[in-house]
Amino acid sequence: MEAKEQGLLIVLSGPSGVGKGTVCAALRKRDVPFTYSISVTTRPPREGEVDGVNYFFKTKEEFENMIKRDEFLEWARYVNHYYGTPRRYVEEQLNAGRDVLLEIEVQGALQVKKKFPQGIFIFLVPPSLKELEQRIVSRGTESRDVIHNRMVVAREELEMMKHYDYVVVNDKVELACDRIEAIILAEHCKRERMMKHYITALKEAE
Template identity: 55%
Template sequence: MHERGMLIVLSGPSGVGKGTVRQAMLQDDFRDFQYSVSMTTRKPRPGEKDGIDYYFRTKEQFEQEIADGQMLEYAKYVDNYYGTPLKYVNQTLDAGRDVLLEIEVKGAMQVRAKCPDGVFIFLTPPDLVALKHRLVGRGTDDIATINKRIQQAAQEIKMMENYDYAVVNDEVPLAVKRIERIIESEHLRVPRVIDKYRNMVN
């Protein structure tokens, strides 16, 4: 019988580069990740595709998923819902594949309560000035929204204590390597492998 996959949760402030780091991880040959596409009610940004970057849904559709108990986690962030469909995550873990979630901080805390054996990684900016430059450079938000995101980021960074690891995203390739080392180590932790060896000696 194969081992159940490991749930890896990557989150951090808006603009820290979660999506860029996630894409770099999935392009690396380090491990066979399955990225769990999140669902959101925000409008697609240029180049984003439904079912690849996000499942784009209306507010009414998203709230029906919540009512049906079909969300592993969800949060409302800057007037939009974000969340993770439950069924797909469980099926993938049961098949023995690692699942990578890229989600907001509030959603990660819901997952932590339901999946305490997950690996929770907080991606941080070098500092808030660098974060603001990234948000401005992205060119997708007006200055009022950017300032709102910076204030939110300061609050989210205080929640880092609820995570297992903190990784600075100063350069994407370095951040990816740090995360890969964490995952490699987590797969070797005794609580994750002990049952296999108990079966072996019995």
């Protein structure tokens, strides 16, 4: 009795500087069985980047046509280039039974939630605002004014926590990864998901 369980769309976001990229990199090193979402962009490929591996590279016209056809779970424009999460690619992975991890900013995550409310939305937070500011300062790449503005935005983004299913504190990267893996395991074991899985399998066995 077998029936393929659909994968989970896991959306990870949080305020700037909280360490989303670091946590995702650590999850990769653990060989967690995720498929990482590949974005579509209109910027030119950098040396060594491969279409369909690093990004799906499109022209501005192609991207705008995709917007018109509602082919993105979310999209935005940064520094004169478009970036977006392709709905078809994500759905193909999910239908194949693969979990898809999407690391994204808060506004993009809210776009995804409108179109894909069944996703699992995880909000990564710092241990404190003071710690978040220290992390940004320690980069040594931004002026005091920029840091102040980032903290103002971070406070606004923290208020968006109410739109998420889970909140994970990134006090230590390894502990944050443990918590995220535990959330995914629990989601796969939910009654609603398991019942659907076995009802389908029983029907196919008749």
